[in-house]
Amino acid sequence: MQLHLTSGGVLVAGVDGINAAETVLIAQRKYADLKHRQSQIGLTIPEAFVHGIRHIGYLSNVDAIAELIDNSIQAYSQRVDLVFGYDGSVSLKKPSQPAVVDDGHGMAPEMLRLAMMWGGTHRENDRAGLGRYGYGLPSSAVSIGRRFTIVSKVAGGQLFAVTLDLDALDAGKYRNSAGDVALPSARRARLPAFINEYLRRTFPEGWHSGTIVVIEKLDRLDWATTLGIRINLVRHFGVTYHKLAKETAIHVDSHRVLPIDPLFLTPECEFFLLDEDRAQSLDRIDIKVRNPAAPGQEGQISLRYAWLPPSFGAIDKTRDAVGLNANARFPILKDYHGLIFSRNGRIIDVQSRVPWTVFINNDRYIRVEVEFSASLDEMFGVTTTKQQVSVSTAVWHALREAGLPKAIEHLRGKVRSAKLERRSVGGQRQDPTGLEEISKRLVQVPSHRPVRTVPLFTRDGVSLDLRPSDRHPLFNGTASKIETSRALRALVGQIINRASSSGGRRRSDYECLLEDWSDVLTRTGITDAPQILGSTDE
Template structure:
C-alpha cells in the first residue's frame, strides 16, 4: 500500500477529486434516495460492530485512503456540564477532502467512487454510514477540498422516523449539502493543530451517542489507543493517530518490532520463527491470485508478568498482558490492517495456555473472496481452499513447534523456581535427614533446627518419557529422589495449578519415604519393587489422564471473544 500511496501523493489530489466528480456525474441522473425505507437504517444499526473501536476504525480507514498524514479522534462535551463521558465524537483528518456532491453520496450506503477497489482498505462504501449510526443516532459529514470551503450533510435517524427526509412520493431523500459550520470543540482543535490553516480534509461528527461501551472518557481513550495501536501498527508510516489528544503508540501483537510500544518493556523478548510467504494461484488455471505472509513468534512464559518468578495474574500482570489476551489466536491482517482474530482452525483450537504463541496471517485484498471478508472488515470466513494453502505451507506444524517452545520454557522456568538458592537445601531434604537420624537413635527432640542440618538426601529432576514418575538411588553417600517431569504426576500434581511449596515438600517426603523402603532389603526385593513402581506409574498416568479430561476444562476451552467485545459495564 505504501508504494501506491506515494505515487498518488506525488500526482497530487487532482486525480482523486476528478474520480469523485466523474462518479457524481454518473449518479446525478438517479434520485438521491437511500434506496429502502427507514427500516433499512434501523436494521443496519442493529447489526452493529464488535466494539466502538471497530466502528471508529472504519472512519480511520477512510482517512488513510484520503492520504491524510494525521487523524484525530476527538471527544466533545458541548451541551453538558460534565466531561466524564463524551456526548459528541468526531474523527478529523487532513486528507484530500470531498467536493459537495461527493459528501452527499458518501452519506449513502454504497456511495463511493472506490467501489471494489483492492489497493486500499475499503471496497463497498458502507463503512462511513454503518459505523456512524452504530455509535449515535445522528452524524454529519463536513469536508473541504483545497481552495474550497466547508460543506456538510447531516443524517438524523430520529428525523427519518419523523418523516423529515421523506419526499412527496414517499422516498427518503438525502439532504443537499450546505455550507458547513464546525462545532466549537472541532474548531478549537483545528486552530491549535493547524496554525497555518486547514488546507483540506474531512470531519465525521457523530452525535446523540447512545452506544458507547465505556463508561468514562479515560476508559474509552485508553482502550481505543490500545486497539488502534495494534490494528494500524503496520500503517503508521502513513499517518499519525491521536485519540483525545493522546498519541497512539504502534503495538506489534507479535512483539517482534522492538522500537514499537511494549516491545522492550523489560528484558523478556519475543522469539521469532522465519516468516513464510505463500503465492496463491488458481488451482485450475494457475493464475496468480494474491499473496499470504505468515509471521510467527513465541513468548517467554514470564512475558506478561511484572514479577518474573510468578504468573501474570491480577496485579502481577504487566501492560503486555492485555495484548496477549485481546489478540489471542490466529491474527488476520488485510493490506496491512488487522481485521480479525480467530481461535479455531480445522486442525486445532487455540486455548488459554496458548497466549504465549503468536501467528499472523497477512493477505492481500485480491484474496477477499477466498477469505470471506465482510463489508465491515471485522471478520474473515476462511475458505477450505485457503485452509489447504495454509496447511501445505506448514502452519499446523509451526503451531505445534511454537507450543513446544513455550512448554520447554515453562518447564525450565519451573525447575529454576523449584531449585533452592545456592548453598541451601530443600525443606524436604532437611526433614528426611533429621527423620532418618532420629530413627537411627537420635535424641527424639522434635524441635530440630532444619536449617542447620547437612542433608544426605537430594532432590533432582529428569525428563524421561515412558518411565516411572519417580525413582530413588544412592549417590555419594546420599539418597537421591529423581522426579520425572515427563510424567503426568509432575505436571498435574507436583507442579499443577493448585500446587503449593508446602504440598511439594510433603510429596517429596512421601516419595523419599517410599524410596527408602524400596532400597532396603535384598537385591531380589529391590528388583521386585522397581517392577511394581513401573506398574504404579502406568496406572497413575492413565488415571490422571482420565481425570484431566473431566477437570482440566479451563485450559482446554477456547479463549472466547476478544476482550474489547466484552461489556465493560
Template structure:
C-alpha cells in the same frame, strides 16, 4: 498499487477528485439521492453492530487513510458547562484531500463510494462510513472541503428519519442536499491547535446523540482506542499519524517482534520469532496469480505478561502487555496491512488459554478477499477450504506445534527454576532425607541436624530426557542426586500438575529418594533388575496418564478404548 507500496499522496489528488465528480454525476440522477430502502434498513444496520466502538471508528480511519491523510484525530466533545467524564460528541478529523459538495451527499449513502470494488486500499463497498456512524450514535454529520474551497456538510439524523422528515412528496427517503457549514466549537479549537498554519483540506465525521458507547469514562474510552488503533494500524504507521484525545497512537506489534514499537521493551522479556513464510496463491485451474500471503510466527516467555516474573499474569500482577495477549489470542488475520480478525479455531487445532504465549499472523492481499470471505465491515474472515489447504501445505500446523513446544519447555524451565532452591537453601525433602540418614547412622542425630542441613548428601535436580524413565538416582558430589525427568508425563500431570501442592511434591520427592536408596544400595545383579523395572514402570505410567487425559477430555459417558494393560510393557 497497494496501500502498502508507498505514501498515499504520491498517487495524486487531482485524479481522485476527478473520479469523485464523475461518480457523483453518473450516479446522482439515477438514485435520486435516496437511501433506496425504508427506515427498517437503518434500524437493522444499527443492530448488526461492531465488535467494539474502536472497530466502528476504524472504518472512518480507513477512509481517512485512503484520502491521503497525514494526520487523523479522534476528538471528544462535551456538553456545554457539563462534565468531561464522558463525551456527548465525537469527531474523526483528517487532513486528506477532502470531498466536494456533491460527493459528500453520496458518501452519506450506503454504497456511496467512487472506490467501489477497489482492491488497492482498505475499503471496497462504501458501507463503512454510514454503518460505523449509526452504530455509535443516532445522528452524524459529514463536513468536508477540498483545498481552495469552502466547508460543506450533510447531516443524517435517525430520529428525523423515523419521523419522516427526509421523505419527498412521493414518499421516497432523500438524503439532504449539502450546505455551507460551520465547525462545532470543540472541533474548531482542536484544528487551531493541530494546524497552526490552517486546515487546508480534509473531512470531519461528527457523531452525535451517542447512545452506544461501551466505556463509562473518557479515560477508559481513550485507553481502549489507543491500544486497539495502535495494533490495528501498526503496519501502516508510515501513512498517517493517529491521535486520540491529543495522545499519539504508538504502533503495537501483536507479535511483539518490532523493537521500536510500544510494549516491546516493557522489561527484559522478549518475543522469539520464527522465519516468516511467503505463500503465492494461484488459480488452481489456470495458474493465474491471485495474491500472496505472509505468515509470521513468535513465541513468548511464560512470564511475558507478568510484573513479578516468578508468578503468573493474574490480577494486579499483569503488566501492560497482557491485555494485548488476551485481545489478540489466536491466528491474527491482516488485509493490506490492516488487522481485521483473530480466530481461535482451525480445521486441525483450537487455541486455548495456554496458547496466549504463541503468536501467528496471516497477512494477505485484497485480491484474496473472496477466498478469505472478508465481510463488508472488515471485521471477520471466513476461510475457504482452498486457503486452509494452502496454509497447511505451507507448514502452519507444524509451526503452531513447534511454538507450543517452545512455550512448554520455557514453562518447564521456569518452574524448575522456581523449585530449585537459591544458593544456600535446601529443599524440605533434602533436609528430611539428610536428617533421616544421620539418624540411622548415629544415636546423636538430633545434635548433628545443623551439620546435616549444611552438608546434605541428598539433592534434587531436573533433566529433560525424552523417552527415558520418569526419574533416576545418581551419585554426585559425595552425595545422592534424584533427577526428575521433565519430559515425562509424570512431571506435568502429577509432580507439577494442576492439583500439585508443595506438600505433595515433597512427599513424591521423599518416595523417589527412598526408591533411589534401594537401587543404589543393591548389588549389581539387583541394580540391573531394578533398572528394568523402573523403565517398565515409566512406560506404563506414561500410557496410563495419557489415557486418563483422554478419558477426562471425552467425558464419563464415552468409552476411551484400549485397556491399560499392554503385554509389551512387561
C-alpha cells in the same frame, strides 16, 4: 390446512385461518401500495433499512470508529484524531459528540452526499486499500448515534457539510413531493466550537483540507467515560494499525496511538523494549494464491510466527503474569490470542479455533499472524465491516500446505520447554498475585518517625463536598519531595487495595483513576510515582 385463491388471486390459508391471513394480506397490499406510490419500489425501504443496519455489522463502537479511521488513512491523511465534544447533558466525563477529524484530501461537495449514502463509494470493489463497499461511513456512524454530519474541505475550497438525522428520517422529513427519500445536498457549513478549537491547537499553520465526521444523539454508546474510551482505543488502534502507523499518525483525545506489534517482533513498536524478555521468531513464510473470484489478480499470504518466554507478560519475572504482576504486554497476549488475521496491513480478526486445533490459555505465548492481500477477500470470507474472516476450505488447505499446523506445534514445544526450564530454576511461590507484597511496599512508612496524620481533605460545612485540605503539606506548599512521594505512595496504595478488592466495573474504574494519576504525575515530574503506578498496568 387447505389453500385456495381469494378473489384477488392470492393464495391464503384455508377456512380456519382465513380471516387472520386475509387481514395480513390486506395490510400487506396496502403497505405495498403506499410504498409503491412513495418510492417506485427500490431494493429497500430506507427507514427500515437504516434502522436494521444500526444493529448489524459492528461488534463494538471501537470497530465502528476504526471504519472511519480507515477512510482517513485512505484519504492520505498525515494525522487523524478522535476528538470529543461535550454538551454536559450526560456527564462531563462522557462525550456527547465524538468526531473523527483528518487532514486528508477531503471531498468535493457533490461527493459528500454520496459518501453519506449506503453504497456510495468512488472505489467500488477496489482491492488496493481498506474500503471497497461504500457502506463503512454511514453504517459505522449510525451504529453509535442517531445523527451524523460529514464536513469536508478540499484544498483551496470551502467547508461543506451533509447531515443525516434518523429522527428526521422517521418523521418523513427527507421525503420529497413524490414520496421518495431524497437526502439534502451539501451546504456551506460552520464547525462546532470544540472542533474549531481543536483545529486551531493542532494545525497552527492552518487546516487546509480534510474530513470531519461528527456523531451525535448517542444512543448506542458502549463506553462509560472518556478515560475508559481512551485507554481502550489507544491499545486497540495501536495493534490494529501498527503496520500503517508510518502513513498516518492516529490520536485519541490528543493521545498519540503508538504502534503495537501483537507478535512483539518489531523493535520500533511499543513494549518491545519493556524489559529484557524478547519474542523469538521463526522464519516468515510467503505464499501465492489465486482467487477464482478475482481472476488475473494473484493474492499473497504471509505467515509470521513468534513464541514468547514464559515471563514475557510478568513484571516480577519470578512470578506468573497474574493480577497486579501482569505487565503492559499482558492485555495484548490476552486479547490477541489465536490466529491474527491482517488484511492489507490492517488487523481485522483473531480466531482461536482453527480446523485442526483450538488455542488454549497457554497458547497465549505463541503468536501467529496471517497477513493477506484484499484480492483474496472472497477466499477469506471478509465481511463488509471488515471485522471478521470466515476462512474458506481452499485457504485452510493452502495454510496447511505452507506448514501452519506444524509451525504451531513447534512453537508450542518451544513454550513448553521454556516453562519446564523456568520451573526447575524457580522455587515454590507464595502470594501468586503479588498483591500482598505490593500493597505492603506501598503503604510502608518508616517506623522511626512519628506519623503525622493530617487528613488530605476537609468537608465543606454547607455543601458537604470534599476538598483538599490546606493543612496538609501536599496542598499548602510545604511538602518536601520525600513527603510528597510518601503521601502519594499511601494514596496509590489505598487505591490499589480498593481495586484489588473490587471486581468488574468498579475495578476498572479504580484502574482508570490510577492511569489518570499516572498521567498527571508524569507531567508534574514526580518521577518515582509513575514507577509505582506502572505496576498496576493490567
